[in-house]
């Protein structure tokens with residue numbers, strides 16, 4: 001289900017800067033989206049402004065209320081990468097196959113207003129993409145390098161998905177086999193994410209994830225590190241619980 005703005009693009013007709021990224025999934029990114037009369041009549045399009053306002057309201061809610069999103073915002077601030085929601089987060093109309101993405105060229109998170117319509121989904125997209133934003137700011141990632149991409153996808157899956165409770169509810173984990181199952185979950189999600197945004201084979205994606213897995217899986221910054229100063233106990237408790245693999 002993942003969804004970043006860095007898919008290989010076959011057509012070299014755009015500016016070089018944008019080649020190699022998944023802008024075909026995000027038509028508004030290059031200004032090619034125009035709701036046609038056919039889309040308005042038959043697909044219910046033409047309501048993009050209303051969708052956008054609703055989306056922006058839910059994004060604002062998550063920025064205020066989601067502990068995980070707030071931890072990430074605090075970590076970005078602490079690392080000198082403070083974001084301003086109106087500049088760095090955009091609600092847009094996207095391809096049906098994605099919920100959101102991170103645009104490393106614009107340093108902007110895209111929330112897909114037509115597919116990410118619940119607060120829960122938006123919170124998930126925001127947390128995931130904020131990890132990519134953090135990595136891009138603090139580690140100077142090259143998203144065209146498949147190993148860099150694999151690493152940040154491993155970290156996003158490790159830090160924001162694959163919780164113990166959810167995997168137990170799904171019936172394929174217990175506290176006794178959690179560690180192995182958790183690693184499998186992260187690996188699987190990272191491979192799916194790489195495949196979603198790059199035109200590579202399953203084997204190539206798996207190979208890239210395997211190559212960097214141990215190092216990137218062990219890297220829990222910034223959530224596994226106590227961010228001193230700004231965060232209240234509740235947030236720290238949340239971060240600790242999260243590290244234990246509990247979904248809150």
Ligand SMILES: [Zn+2]
Pocket residue numbers: 002003004128132153156193
């Ligand atoms: Zn991702």
